[in-house]
Structures are given as C-alpha cells and as structure tokens.
Amino acid sequence: MPRPASFRDRRCRISSRCVRLGLLAALVAAGSVVATRAHVVPPERLHPVAESYRLMGFLLALNPIDWDRVEAASATIGERLLALEPGAGGAYRTAIAERIATLRSAEGTGLSSPAERKAAASEILDRSTRAVVTILERHLRAARAALGDYALATHHLEQARRIWAAFEHEIKATDRRAFLRLGQCWLELVEALGNPGVLGLGAVAADPAAFDEEARELVDYLDLGYGGEILRPARGSLLPLPGHSPTFDPDALVPPKLPPGSELNKQLPRPRQILNMAARGVDESETALIALGDMAFDSSFVFGEPARSLAISCNTCHNKGVTNPGLFIPGLSARRGGLDVSNNYFAPHASNGHLDPVDIPDLRGIRFTAPYGRNGRFDSLREFTRNVIVNEFNGPEPDPVLLDALVAYMLEFDFLPNPSLAPDGSLAAGAPEPAQRGAAIFRRPFEQLGGRSCATCHVPSDSFLDRKRHDIGTVAGAEAHSRDRALDTPTLLGSRHTAPYFHDGSAPTLRAVVEWFDRSYALALGERAISDLTAYLETIGDGVQPYEETTFTLEAEMEEFSFFLSAFEFLAARDERELLDVTFRTVAQEIRAHKWDVQDAAQLPVLDRLAELMDAAVAANGRGDGAAVAARVADYRALYRQNAEHLR
C-alpha cells in the first residue's frame, strides 16, 4: 500500500495547486467523489414526523383527499406526540379520527360539499401543525434536560432538528432572514451540547445558558408562526407560512415540491427505443421536425407549473417512449407506474374531481394504436397530445409547429421486433409448444364471452387490437347500470415488458390477467390452459432486446441533445424564437441533470461549459441577437465534437 505523503509535503502541494488551478480544478475534484448515475435522485431522508406532516400538507390540498393516507400520517404524528405528552397526544388523535370519520360518512352519502372538505382539511392541518411544533419543542426541552449526558442530549437535539424540516421549505422561500438566523441557531445548539471527547481527551463542557438562548429564539419563532393563528398560501399547498414573522415576504413564491414517498426517477436500464427513421439508417441531422419533437418530449418547459418546476416532461412517465413502472406520487397514484392525470395538483382548471389514476401506457407503435387515452377518447394523436400539455400538465397553448413536431416524433416509435410473430400476427414456426397451445385458446370462442374469443378484440393481424371500446368489468362505474366503464382495447405487443396490466395497473403479471378473465367470466380454463395462455401472451408480447445494455446513459443522452440541436437551422430560418428558447433551456437543464452520470469526473467542466453555452444561447435569443445565437450553437457543436468520446 502506498504510504501517504507527509502533511508538510501535502500542504505545499495544496497551496500551490489551489492558486494555479483555481475553482475549475477544485470543482473537478469535488465531482470526483460523487457516485455515478446520480441523476437517480435519492429520496429525501426525513424524520417520520416531518415526513408525515409534509405528506399530509400535500394530500389535504388534493381533490379528492386520500383520507386513508391522511389518517396514517396523522397516526405517526399522534404516536410521537403521545409518547412525549400523553394528554395532548390523546386529544390530537381523537380529534383527527373524529373529523376524518365525519367526512368519510358525509362523502359516503354524497352530503359533503367542497367547503366542508376544505374546512376539514384546514382544521386537520392546523391541529397537526401544532402537534408537530409541540413534538419539536418537547425534544428541545428534553435535550436541555439531558445536557451533560452528551449522547442523550444529542439524540433529542437531532430529533428536533430533523422535525424542523417539516417547516423549512416554506420558511426558506418566504422568510429568508429568519431561515438564516434560525439555521445558525441550530448550529449554536449543537455547540452548546459540548463534547465528551474520546476517553476524556478533547472534552468540552455543555453550555446551558447558550442552549437556552438559542432554544428560546427557535421556540418563539415556532409559536409566533405556527402556534396560534396559522397563515396559508393563497393557493396550492396548504402548508402554512410563517406570516407573523416581521421579516416574512408576502410576495415570495414557494417552489413546488412533491411529497415524501414520490418517485419520479426513470427506469434503469432504459427501455430500448426504436425510431423508425433511425432504424432505416436515416441521418438524424436531416429530420428537423422529429428532432424538435424529441426535444419537446423531454422538455418540462412545454408544460406549465408545477410540472415545469418539478422538471416533469413526457419522458418522465414514458421513459424513452415506453412506461415508467416505478413512478409514484402519494395521493395521485394508486400503485407504482400509474398516475391520475385529471387531478387538481398538476392542472387545477381541468380536474375532474375524482381519483382515477391510470397505468402509464406504452407508446411503442403508437401510429398503429389509435384511438388514444385509456378510454379511447381521442381519435387524433395531435388532439390527445395537446390535451396532455394544456389540460393534464397546465401548459400554455402549444405552438402548432411544436405540436406537429411531437406527433412527428411519436409516429416514429416502433414496436420491438418479435421473431416469434409472423407478419399476420400468427405465431412463427418454432414457437414454444405451450405458446402454440395458448394460441389455440386465444382464438377459441367462449360462450361466457358472448361467443367471442380473446382474438376477437385483440386481433392478431391488426397489432392485437380492434380500435373499439369495451366494458370488460375492470372499471367501477359511477352508478349501477351506468355506461361509463368502457375502455379502449390495448395492444398486446411488447406487453411482456410493460407490467403491470389493465387500465389501473391492478394485474401485476400477464398470468394475473389470464386468471382474472378465467375468474371473472367463469371460463374454467384449468391450470394447464392458464399456463399455456400465459405463455402465448408472453411470446407475442416479447421483443428483441427490450432494454438497453448499459445503465450508463450519458453518452446516449449527449448524442440525443445534439439531435435536439439539429432543429436549430430549421427554427432559426423560421425565426421561431420561443421554440429556440425552449430548445436551449431544455438542453441546458438536461445536461445539468445528467452530468453526474459521467464516469470520468474530469469531464464535468466540459459538461458545465456545454450547459453554459446553452445559457448563453438563451440570453442571446432573448436579445434577438441571431448571430450570437448561431455562434453559441456552433461553439456547442464544436466543443461536443472535441469531447464526445469522453462524455460517457
């Protein structure tokens, strides 16, 4: 093992290096320690009380409110409060339980009004806010009482500090001065604990007076902002604002934030995407409209708030045009891989007022799968796409060129090749025997299905769909005998790699789908037939190399960003400044999101420079300086060309 250099030698090296190379080298060094694939954003690690409170604040602003989750979150808060202050804990739990029970009862009988729902949500959040403040203060008090017992005092102070995170996001945005001062309070409190040293050496005594002073400032602030009358933001989240603080800024905006438990990371390895023109060997630099569509598909700037601030794009749900089986937002998802896109969080104006999350559909082969939407409500892909932008994710009315581009891009999405399928959708020769037996069952008419077979709707020769809507019994209707349960027949191509199934993702496997039909329609298939039919579905739903071979995605991403920029000349010639702005912003944002994936940290400055060139292009475009815009794009292309082989 190499012996470390002496500290004296090291000091010399450090000082000269810092002077010579300055910030750039230091940043490289900083990046070198970061694990790869950091665009997999880790979950925020919160104290259970802070986590429950933040989740509750998000849920209570939704319509409808997921009372089960609210109840679970309040139970966590109540349990902690009960342990620290039994009287207050008991009162809190009883009050919340009664309020939720009343609301549930009213909702069950259709007697609750929006005003009642909002009043209940407000009351529950107010009580929970005071409960969280009480828990925090009790931990501070316990830390004070334990001064001298370093470990115990540290434990309580750490609990208090982590619970503080329940309020930190709003305070940071709206009461900057207090945020900074109180942040220093927490540091001072740590200092006031003293230090036990190791085996007596390095010990520092606790400082009760300093502790009291800092703790008092924190408690006073909490009582002022959250202990009595609670101020709320005018819209959006219910989470309270510290409006009674003298330094509160009423015009400050609180950045959107998803609740704990949310998961927006994309799947790794990524699904393999096949763009038809690329598969045909077309030079991508000559397909400007498709390139623009690819950019728009990856751009959160196409959407409005809050999706834009949360960096949500089409690609967030449809990774590489497929699905995102891990996606989850509490209160808006019933299960992983699904989302309610007619909710009041992403687009309040277009909310339908009820929770109806749908499993994210695979977009492969989308030009063959009209109509669109789980219930087939749009015959036109263009209309469907506009609706996603404007009414699901609150975006501005899209430029017609942008809409054309998105459609042009999606029309290139190909199904995975499947050597087990003949052109007419029948099984190719040599398919496994169970699959062949399953094919016969698939085509067999069942009396229980009205004389129809699986193949009646999933027509093998037409991409395994019939372009019709059917009520097969998977949807709970609005009322008895209602006619609102029909869904568009989905293709089965590629389905082996897009679990879960059904419109709501309620079937985790293809076998579960077969079993559901067997059970729901009393088909009496038996074990062997179920297995054979499953084997058939798995065979026709398979495809060649469904996922990319690597989990390192930077190289492919950087190539894709160059593809985005290949639309530059097309857009510049039409003086499409807004679309140029979206393009440059998207490339800059995407580089910054993906740069931590780089395997050689020495390349980070190159990635930063590329992002900065896009920033400069945004600025020049804003000034209407076309020559400067073109120069920055040329700089980007040149720098990328020089370094492409290292940006992996």
Next chain:
Amino acid sequence: MVTTRTAARVAGVLWLLASTAALGADAAPELRLVFIAYENPDQLVEDVAPVISYLEQALGREVRHFAATDYAGVVEALRNETADAGFMGPLQYVMAHHQAGATPIVGEVYGGSPSYRSRIFVRTDSGIDSLAKVRGRTIAFVDPISSSGYMVPLEIFRGAGLIKQPAKAERFFKRIYFAGGDEQAIRAVYNRFVDAAGVGQYAYGLLRPEERDELVAIAESGPIPSHCVVVRRGLDPELARRLQQALLALGDGSHRELLARLYSVDGYVAVTHETYADVERLARDYGFIED
C-alpha cells in the same frame, strides 16, 4: 447514545460471561466486534449479520457483534475489552492506540482508494475563490475530534500560511462551528448559515444532485488514510492475523454483497501503525494524544 453504549457494555459483559462459560468445552473463544452506527444501530446490527456468518466460517469460531453510535463508544469497548475489534476513523485509532494499546489490521478501500481527502467548500455565488478570502468569515467543521472533518481541513489553512497554530484559528475565522456531521456541515454552507465548510470529500455526495452545482471546493488536502479495523491490546496475534486475512479476502471480487453491508467499501488493505504516522503527528499537535 449513552444508552446504547451502556447497553453495549452490559451486553459485552454478558457475552463475556457467556463465552467464558462456553469455554469449559474445547470451543475456540468467540470474537467480539463493535461497529460504528452512523444512524440506526439496530438496523446496522441486522444488516451486517451475513458478514458475521462469513467471519464465523472463516475464523472457525462464534463472532458476536454490537453497534456503538459514536467513535468514543468503539474506543471504550476496546479499552474495556468488551470488544476485541472495532471499526473507527484514523484519529480515533491513534487515540485508541495511545490510550489503550490498540493496533490497526486493515484499512478500508472506498471509491477505489485506501485514502480520502478533506475539502473546503464555499457557495459558487459567495465571491470566495481563495482560502485567503475566508478570513473573517464563518466556517463549519464536522466535529472537533475528527481527522477529515476538522484537523485536516484546518491544516489546509495552516498550509496556506493563513493560520499559525490550531489554537489561534479563531483569529482567522469570524466563527467556527462544529455542525455535528458531514451532511450538517456541508448543508450549513449550502443554506448560507456559514460561509465555508471543511469536510471530508464524501460530504459533497450527500447533497442532492441539483444542489451540488451551488457549491465549489476551493482547496483540498492530501490523502488521509481511510477508516480502519482495529484490534484491542492483548488479542491473540494469530486471531488478529486470521481476522485480517478474512477481511482482506472480502475484496477478492466475490463478496460484493457482504461489502455493501460493511459501509459499502470496495475492500480492505493491510495497514500498520505506520500508516497513520501523519495523523498521529497531527493528533499530537492538536493535543489529542500525549506522550
């Protein structure tokens, strides 16, 4: 943490009694390992269970383990002989060596290296682009008894000629804070509670990806030997050697799952007291050890 340490001591005594009773037979005496738990000690004890099974097989004896929530607990367990071996940082090792005769057997390899560095971080928008510009500003370190989170970052300033003696550091900075952890220290500068932070290099990775661009390192130290596994004074040298071999063998490429449970290290390298000579010199300089 005292509660845990006390429990650990009590448990150690009980295990000692139990093992003494068991020694009535010919069974080899058990080995007792103390881990450092940065967060949840119960979870750590559970997580490392497969590693314990591996060691039991490799050493041909029962291995008991428990977790302490701070390094002082690990060092005390070795001194009190309630543990035979433990995991600790380089500064804690040299203190344990001087006060309790402990000896290191292996050092961790992390990120492909048996050493790591300290760095001075500031916000990119702070206007601070040199160590000299930290003069009269606030700084957060991790803990006063820490190599990478205090001594070494302070040495960066001393090496640049900005601080003459550690005891006079307060004259250079407006205020020194000990934030209580790497993440707390680097978050203190990220959130602008302080102007700079002196932390181990891995603190940077504790920030969320979208936060990292707001900080920049303006200086870094030379390599600091990684955290290590240390055996107590008086442990059978043959047992210590076999433990060392067993831990070294974990890095042969076939035990990734076990290493992931051992602080996610890549493996181990053999170390001796000499490996920590620079840390020892600094520790003496800072008054953490006395001759």
